[in-house]
Amino acid sequence: MNILVVGGGGREHALVWKLAQDSRKPRLFCAPGNAGTAELAVNLPIAAEDVPALVAWAKANRPDLTVVGPEAPLCAGLTDALQREGLRVFGPSQAAAQMEGSKVFAKDVMVAAGVPTAQSRIFTDAAEAVAYVRQLGAPIVIKAEGLAAGKGVTVCATVAQAEQAIRESLVDHAFGAAGARVLVEEFLDGEEASLLALVDGEHVVLLSSAQDHKRVFDNDQGPNTGGMGAYSPAPVVTAEMLPVIEREVFGRTLAELRKRGIVYKGVLYAGLMMTKAGPRVLEFNARFGDPETQVILPRLEGDLIPALEACIDGTLAPGHVRWKPQACVCVVMAAGGYPGAYAKGHEIQGLKQAAAVKDAVVFHAGTKLQDGKVVTAGGRVLGVTALGAALPAAVARAYEAVGKIAWTGAQFRKDIAARALKR
Ligand code: AMP
Numbered sequence: 001m002n003i004l005v006v007g008g009g010g011r012e013h014a015l016v017w018k019l020a021q022d023s024r025k026p027r028l029f030c031a032p033g034n035a036g037t038a039e040l041a042v043n044l045p046i047a048a049e050d051v052p053a054l055v056a057w058a059k060a061n062r063p064d065l066t067v068v069g070p071e072a073p074l075c076a077g078l079t080d081a082l083q084r085e086g087l088r089v090f091g092p093s094q095a096a097a098q099m100e101g102s103k104v105f106a107k108d109v110m111v112a113a114g115v116p117t118a119q120s121r122i123f124t125d126a127a128e129a130v131a132y133v134r135q136l137g138a139p140i141v142i143k144a145e146g147l148a149a150g151k152g153v154t155v156c157a158t159v160a161q162a163e164q165a166i167r168e169s170l171v172d173h174a175f176g177a178a179g180a181r182v183l184v185e186e187f188l189d190g191e192e193a194s195l196l197a198l199v200d201g202e203h204v205v206l207l208s209s210a211q212d213h214k215r216v217f218d219n220d221q222g223p224n225t226g227g228m229g230a231y232s233p234a235p236v237v238t239a240e241m242l243p244v245i246e247r248e249v250f251g252r253t254l255a256e257l258r259k260r261g262i263v264y265k266g267v268l269y270a271g272l273m274m275t276k277a278g279p280r281v282l283e284f285n286a287r288f289g290d291p292e293t294q295v296i297l298p299r300l301e302g303d304l305i306p307a308l309e310a311c312i313d314g315t316l317a318p319g320h321v322r323w324k325p326q327a328c329v330c331v332v333m334a335a336g337g338y339p340g341a342y343a344k345g346h347e348i349q350g351l352k353q354a355a356a357v358k359d360a361v362v363f364h365a366g367t368k369l370q371d372g373k374v375v376t377a378g379g380r381v382l383g384v385t386a387l388g389a390a391l392p393a394a395v396a397r398a399y400e401a402v403g404k405i406a407w408t409g410a411q412f413r414k415d416i417a418a419r420a421l422k423r
């Protein structure tokens with residue numbers, strides 16, 4: 001069996017790592033991959049966003065399955081294009097991926113379906129948006145509609161900040177077409193959690209909960225990032241809440257999409273705010289989370305391929321996922337300066353020593369091989385991950401492994417999972 005994994009981050013290394021352990025022993029290809037995937041798969045020199053080149057490769061090589069990691073190719077219609085060639089793809093169609101690609105579309109679906117979410121209004125005119133913000137007051141949240149590389153959402157403590165965010169998007173066109181419409185959204189207070197589900201168009205199977213750490217510095221200080229670490233399970237999502245979320249978030253959303261003639265297959269990821277009044281959806285993503293995947297897949301018992309195929313075939317059942325009792329923690333090691341400007345090309349030391357720590361695995365994100373050495377090649381460089389009997393042991397092991405790794409300027413948060421440990 002040949003499988004193509006599209007993407008080159010920590011999420012894709014985790015996918016390749018899990019797929020490599022499958023009892024079907026697939027031959028793996030990763031486009032473009034990184035120095036970590038190179039050990040388990042054949043890296044292809046094709047960017048994850050290059051839909052025509054990916055389709056051309058797939059047409060020539062006929063993989064039995066393609067697993068799409070990032071949102072950009074999904075939103076650009078990679079799944080549809082591969083399906084037109086008669087190929088099997090794990091990942092939603094372009095129409096379904098609008099749940100991530102357009103916050104206006106997602107909000108419209110949520111409101112129509114009665115999914116618990118923040119109140120919001122859509123604006124194309126800056127003056128009208130500003131007037132509305134002045135009426136509501138701060139704190140308030142301004143969101144550019146489209147994909148903006150994680151920079152489109154501003155949580156504003158003051159009205160002035162909100163006005164600036166509106167101007168950036170609607171007047172200065174900082175996000176281009178992705179910011180031609182903004183949502184002005186009610187601020188929700190609480191602890192965040194990520195709940196991902198496998199979906200086959202009709203059936204939903206929740207994956208184990210996780211919590212990301214979006215700010216770059218300890219105690220949730222500093223700018224937002226792609227995610228500086230994660231752990232699973234997340235105790236903020238209690239067992240009693242799971243059936244409620246499954247019904248009110250996933251069930252209602254998929255029913256509304258079906259009404260609109262959209263069959264959603266793949267991973268649907270709900271970013272939730274656990275408020276005093278219950279869970280509220282902050283956003284949907286149309287793919288596995290990064291770094292959530294790095295802590296979810298190591299906890300998955302058994303094979304992943306049957307679950308992915310069941311999503312494609314419409315035969316998904318709860319038995320497709322079983323969880324190890326252990327907790328998992330991922331500490332992201334990033335380049336100095338990230339999420340701002342950062343250097344590339346620094347040699348990474350200690351990877352072997354880190355991987356030798358019991359129950360630890362180092363997922364690569366922004367790395368590449370250069371003259372036989374692993375060097376940094378991105379903002380988020382590694383996801384140093386460990387399992388433990390319970391969360392404290394997993395945290396200790398992950399940081400033990402982090403301690404073995406060094407390169408010039410490396411930075412990481414020292415408080416991954418601290419919220420859960422305090423409970
Ligand atoms: P999003 O891309 O919509 O998930 O937003 C990015 C981050 O902004 C989220 O992870 C939250 O930390 C924050 N956020 C988004 N929407 C809200 C909201 N309505 N209230 C409070 N924080 C929010």
Ligand code: GLY
Pocket residue numbers: 212226227285288289290291292
């Ligand atoms: N960890 C956040 C995301 O994958 O979007």
